[in-house]
Amino acid sequence: MQTWEAIAARRNVREFSARPVLPAELDRILEAGRRAPSANNRQHRDFVLCTERDQLQALAQNWQWGRHVAGSAATVVVVVPVPATSRDAELDMFDAGQAVMAMMLAAADLGIGSGHASVGDQAQLRRLLGVPESHQGVCMVALGYPAGQPLAPLKKVDRRPFAEVVHRGKW
Amino acid sequence: MQTWEAIAARRNVREFSARPVLPAELDRILEAGRRAPSANNRQHRDFVLCTERDQLQALAQNWQWGRHVAGSAATVVVVVPVPATSRDAELDMFDAGQAVMAMMLAAADLGIGSGHASVGDQAQLRRLLGVPESHQGVCMVALGYPAGQPLAPLKKVDRRPFAEVVHRGKW
Numbered sequence: 001m002q003t004w005e006a007i008a009a010r011r012n013v014r015e016f017s018a019r020p021v022l023p024a025e026l027d028r029i030l031e032a033g034r035r036a037p038s039a040n041n042r043q044h045r046d047f048v049l050c051t052e053r054d055q056l057q058a059l060a061q062n063w064q065w066g067r068h069v070a071g072s073a074a075t076v077v078v079v080v081p082v083p084a085t086s087r088d089a090e091l092d093m094f095d096a097g098q099a100v101m102a103m104m105l106a107a108a109d110l111g112i113g114s115g116h117a118s119v120g121d122q123a124q125l126r127r128l129l130g131v132p133e134s135h136q137g138v139c140m141v142a143l144g145y146p147a148g149q150p151l152a153p154l155k156k157v158d159r160r161p162f163a164e165v166v167h168r169g170k171w
Numbered sequence: 172m173q174t175w176e177a178i179a180a181r182r183n184v185r186e187f188s189a190r191p192v193l194p195a196e197l198d199r200i201l202e203a204g205r206r207a208p209s210a211n212n213r214q215h216r217d218f219v220l221c222t223e224r225d226q227l228q229a230l231a232q233n234w235q236w237g238r239h240v241a242g243s244a245a246t247v248v249v250v251v252p253v254p255a256t257s258r259d260a261e262l263d264m265f266d267a268g269q270a271v272m273a274m275m276l277a278a279a280d281l282g283i284g285s286g287h288a289s290v291g292d293q294a295q296l297r298r299l300l301g302v303p304e305s306h307q308g309v310c311m312v313a314l315g316y317p318a319g320q321p322l323a324p325l326k327k328v329d330r331r332p333f334a335e336v337v338h339r340g341k342w
Contacts (some may be wrong), residue, residue: 003177003280007203007273030337032178034330036272037287043331048338055340079342086257093261094309097268101207102178105276109174116208130342138265159205160214166201167219169226171250171301 006108008153013113014068016144021073025110026051029143030076032106036099039091045099045138048077048129058128059140063120072115072142076103077125079135096138103141113146177279179324184284185239187315192244196281197222200314201247203277207270210262216270216309219248219300229299230311234291243286243313247274248296250306267309274312284317 001009030047038044050056051074059077060070069075078096083089104114119125119137131137159165172180201218209215221227222245230248231241240246249267254260275285290296290308302308330336 001174003172003174003276004199006174007206007277010206010208012208027333027337028175031333034333034336035178035181035328037181037183039289041329043336046336046338046342048340048342050340052340086260089257089261090264093264094268094271097265097270098272099268100265101269101272102276105174105273106178118210129338129340132342135342157206158212162198162202162205165205165214165217167217167300169219169221169223169300171217171219171303171306 001109005153006105009151010104010108010114011151011154012115013144013146014115014142015147016071016073016113017147019145021112021143021145025112026074028110029103029106032102033099036095036102038095038098044080044092045096046079046135048079048131050075050077055128062124062140063118066117066120066140068115069117069140069142073144075143076141077129078138078141079131080138082134082136093138100139100141107143108151111145111151112143113151114141114143116141172280176324177276180322181275181279182322182325183286184315184317185286185313186318187242187244187284188318190316192283192314192316196283197245199281200274200277203273204247204270207266207273209266209269215251215263216267217250217306219250219302221246221248226299233295233311234289237288237291237311239286240288240311240313244315246314247312248300249309249312250302251309253305253307264309271310271312278314279322282316282322283314284322285312285314287312
């Protein structure tokens with residue numbers, strides 16, 4: 001897919017078809033996240049890839065807006081070190097956002113939908129995935145081919161108007 | 172460009188050629204940012220587009236690692252509301268990271284390099300861009316055609332190994 005097509009086709013997908021996502025596709029999506037930039041290239045992120053149905057169903061209970069994880073073909077849990085300062089926390093979140101966006105666009109490029117959700121229950125996440133106390137979950141990126149309409153560039157997006165968001169030279 | 176090519180070709184660019192970036196190219200980059208997802212679709216972000224050399228030179232003084240802004244063809248300053256809570260701050264940073272990544276990939280797709288830097292001096296930013304007290308700068312995304320090698324997929328990336336970053340099923 002052309003880059004612009006992937007950018008325009010990405011949408012939140014929360015209902016997934018039974019079509020599997022191939023290991024090579026998952027690796028490409030994860031590689032996009034690995035390549036993302038970070039503050040001082042510190043790469044404060046690890047990705048836990050979950051593909052077993054039991055685990056996905058348990059993960060879906062982690063957060064009230066993460067129920068769609070249960071039906072995903074795979075979910076990537078983004079994990080960062082427990083931040084030492086609020087500034088660290090903010091930089092790690094910015095960097096996680098960059099990595100997640102790269103993964104979602106790499107997925108869209110393959111026709112694979114994505115729907116991300118926060119992590120709610122850190123203790124449950126640690127138990128379920130064996131994440132050490134030194135680290136915490138940031139979000140879960142559910143992946144799968146869409147159950148409904150395939151990905152295609154969106155004609156209308158539910159966003160503030162361009163002229164309101166973009167200021168030229170001055171606020 | 173194909174999406175994967177843009178993902179693989181994106182690198183930090185801090186030296187820019189004199190080749191101008193066209194208004195239509197800038198609008199496409201900004202549109203990629205506008206389309207990015209956000210927590211509850213709250214879209215806590217505004218983009219201030221700077222293209223005047225005087226303003227870019229002044230912006231470059233805002234932060235010690237932002238000197239390359241001076242020579243950019245254009246710089247997008249990402250602005251968010253002053254957060255009410257630390258959780259708000261973290262969500263807004265995550266969302267800003269998503270928008271910035273989308274803009275950098277849209278730029279790479281056009282062969283345009285990008286190099287982002289934090290905002291250091293909020294007071295200077297407010298003075299220079301007329302940003303209200305209710306808002307603050309998150310980062311500056313400098314844009315321009317690279318002075319050196321054109322963008323092309325990177326064969327080697329300075330990142331932690333894939334097998335270290337990616338955990339399968341369990342940490």
